Amino acid sequence: MKIAVVGTGYVGLVSGTCFAETGNSVVCIDNDKTKVTKMQAGEIPIYEPGLEMLFHRNIKQGRLTFTTDLAAGIADAEIIFLALPTPPGEDGSADLKYILGVADDLSKIITDYKVIVDKSTVPVGTADKVHAALAARLDTTLFDVVSNPEFLREGVAVEDFMRPDRVVIGTNSVRAEKVMRRLYEPFVRQGNPIIVMDEKSAEMTKYAANSFLATKISFMNEVANLCEKVGADVDMVRKGIGSDTRIGKRFLFPGVGYGGSCFPKDVQALYKTSKDNNYDFKILDAVMDVNSTQKLIIGNRIIDTLGKNNGKTVALWGLAFKPNTDDIREAPALYTIDLLLEAGYNIRVFDPEAMENIKAIYGDKLFYAKDQYEAVEGVHALAIMTEWNVFRTPDFNFMKSKMTGKMIFDGRNLFTVDQMVELGFEYSSIGR
Numbered sequence: 075m076k077i078a079v080v081g082t083g084y085v086g087l088v089s090g091t092c093f094a095e096t097g098n099s100v101v102c103i104d105n106d107k108t109k110v111t112k113m114q115a116g117e118i119p120i121y122e123p124g125l126e127m128l129f130h131r132n133i134k135q136g137r138l139t140f141t142t143d144l145a146a147g148i149a150d151a152e153i154i155f156l157a158l159p160t161p162p163g164e165d166g167s168a169d170l171k172y173i174l175g176v177a178d179d180l181s182k183i184i185t186d187y188k189v190i191v192d193k194s195t196v197p198v199g200t201a202d203k204v205h206a207a208l209a210a211r212l213d214t215t216l217f218d219v220v221s222n223p224e225f226l227r228e229g230v231a232v233e234d235f236m237r238p239d240r241v242v243i244g245t246n247s248v249r250a251e252k253v254m255r256r257l258y259e260p261f262v263r264q265g266n267p268i269i270v271m272d273e274k275s276a277e278m279t280k281y282a283a284n285s286f287l288a289t290k291i292s293f294m295n296e297v298a299n300l301c302e303k304v305g306a307d308v309d310m311v312r313k314g315i316g317s318d319t320r321i322g323k324r325f326l327f328p329g330v331g332y333g334g335s336c337f338p339k340d341v342q343a344l345y346k347t348s349k350d351n352n353y354d355f356k357i358l359d360a361v362m363d364v365n366s367t368q369k370l371i372i373g374n375r376i377i378d379t380l381g382k383n384n385g386k387t388v389a390l391w392g393l394a395f396k397p398n399t400d401d402i403r404e405a406p407a408l409y410t411i412d413l414l415l416e417a418g419y420n421i422r423v424f425d426p427e428a429m430e431n432i433k434a435i436y437g438d439k440l441f442y443a444k445d446q447y448e449a450v451e452g453v454h455a456l457a458i459m460t461e462w463n464v465f466r467t468p469d470f471n472f473m474k475s476k477m478t479g480k481m482i483f484d485g486r487n488l489f490t491v492d493q494m495v496e497l498g499f500e501y502s503s504i505g506r
C-alpha cells in the first residue's frame with residue numbers, strides 16, 4: 075500500500091518505518107527541514123532501540139523516503155497518517171492547530187480518494203473537526219477520516235508497534251475500515267484484536283488508557299508516601315497487591331512521578347474535556363495534584379537535608395523521563411534541576427542518551443559528565459532520577475571513593491536498603 079505520514083517524530087517515524095517494514099511504500103513528511111535533510115542523509119533524529127536497523131533497511135530497499143513537500147508526499151498515497159504534535163494549550167486542552175492546519179492544507183491538494191488517519195492523541199470530536207476542515211473544499215466522497223490512536227511506548231516503540239496488544243480503529247466508513255484492516259493485518263497475526271468502533275469512542279479510548287495508567291502511578295506514589303509515615307515497605311506492598319490478577323503487576327512501581335510527552339498532557343486534556351462538558355472528573359484532578367508534588371520529592375528532600383545556598387554539589391543520574399529514550403519532555407529530572415539551581419546547588423549530570431537534549435536547555439548551567447562515575451566526582455549527594463539498567467549494579471566502592479558526601483537519594487528504588495546501609499551510604503528511597 076502507499077502511505078504518507080505527516081509529522082516524523084517519535085510516533086510518525088516509528089509508524090512509517092514499521093509500515094515500510096511490512097512491505098508498504100511510505101513517504102514521511104515533516105516541515106522541519108533540518109530533520110528531513112538528516113533523514114534523507116540516512117541519519118536517525120531520535121534514539122529508539124531497534125529502530126535504526128529497520129530505518130536503514132527500508133531506506134536502502136526504497137520503501138521509506140522523506141520530504142518537506144506535503145503535496146508531493148501525499149500525491150500517490152491511499153492513506154495519510156497525521157502524527158502531529160498536540161501540545162497543551164494555555165487552558166490545558168490539546169492544541170489542534172497542527173492537525174487542523176494540515177487538514178486545511180490537504181483540502182487544497184487532494185484530488186482522489188484518501189483515508190485520512192488521526193494518529194495523534196486528540197480530544198473527542200477531533201475526527202469531526204478534521205472532516206469539516208476537509209469538507210470545506212473537498213467533495214466528501216474523496217475522503218474518509220479515521221481515528222487510529224497509537225499506544226506505543228517510547229523505549230520499546232518498535233516492539234509495541236510491530237506487535238500491538240490491540241489496534242483501535244474509529245470509523246463508520248466500511249470502505250475506510252477495509253483499507254485499515256488490510257494495513258494492520260500483518261501486525262496482529264498472533265491474534266491480538268483489531269477493535270473497530272466509532273470515532274469518538276476511539277478518541278476517548280486513548281485518553282482513558284493514559285489517564286488510567288497515570289492514575290495507577292499516582293495511586294502507588296501515594297501508597298509509598300504513606301508507607302514511609304507508617305513504617306511499611308512499599309516493595310512488599312507492591313508485590314502483595316500486584317499478584318492479584320485484578321490489579322496486575324505492571325505500573326505499580328513508585329517513583330518520582332510520571333513525565334514524558336503523553337501522560338501529563340493527556341490527563342490534563344481529558345480533565346479539560348470533562349470540564350467543557352459540565353462534568354468534574356475529580357480523580358484526574360487529584361492525579362495531577364499528586365504528580366506535581368511527587369515530581370519535586372527528590373529535590374525537596376535534598377534541600378531539606380543539605381540546606382540552601384551553601385555551594386554544595388549534587389549529581390543526577392538519569393535525565394530522560396524514562397529509560398531507553400532520549401526524550402526529556404516533562405521529565406521529573408527537569409523539575410529537580412530547576413529546584414536545585416534555584417537553591418544554589420552545583421549540578422553534575424549524566425544520562426546515557428539524553429545529554430544533548432538537556433544541554434540544549436541548560437547550556438553552561440550544569441556540568442555534563444562523560445559517564446556515571448565522572449558525575450559523582452566531589453558531590454555531596456547523588457540523586458537517581460531514571461532507572462537506566464546501567465545504574466543498577468554500579469561499582470559502589472569506586473563511587474564512594476569519588477564522592478565527597480555519602481548520600482544517595484534514589485527516586486527509582488534501584489537498590490535494597492540493607493545493601494546500601496551495609497556499604498555505608500546514607501540512603502533515601504521512595505516508600506521504604
Ligand SMILES: NC(=O)c1ccc[n+]([C@@H]2O[C@H](COP(=O)([O-])OP(=O)(O)OC[C@H]3O[C@@H](n4cnc5c(N)ncnc54)[C@H](O)[C@@H]3O)[C@@H](O)[C@H]2O)c1
Nearest residue numbers: 081082083084085104105106157158159160194195224228
Ligand atoms: N511519543 C509517544 O510516546 C506517543 C505515543 C502515543 C501517541 N502519541 C501522540 O502522537 C502525537 C505525536 O507525538 P510525537 O511524540 O511523535 O511528537 P513529536 O513532537 O516527536 O513529532 C511531531 C513531528 O511533527 C512535525 N510537524 C509539526 N508541524 C508539522 C506540519 N505542519 N507538517 C509536517 N510536520 C509537522 C514536527 O516537526 C515533529 O517532527 C501526539 O499527539 C502524541 O500525543 C505520542
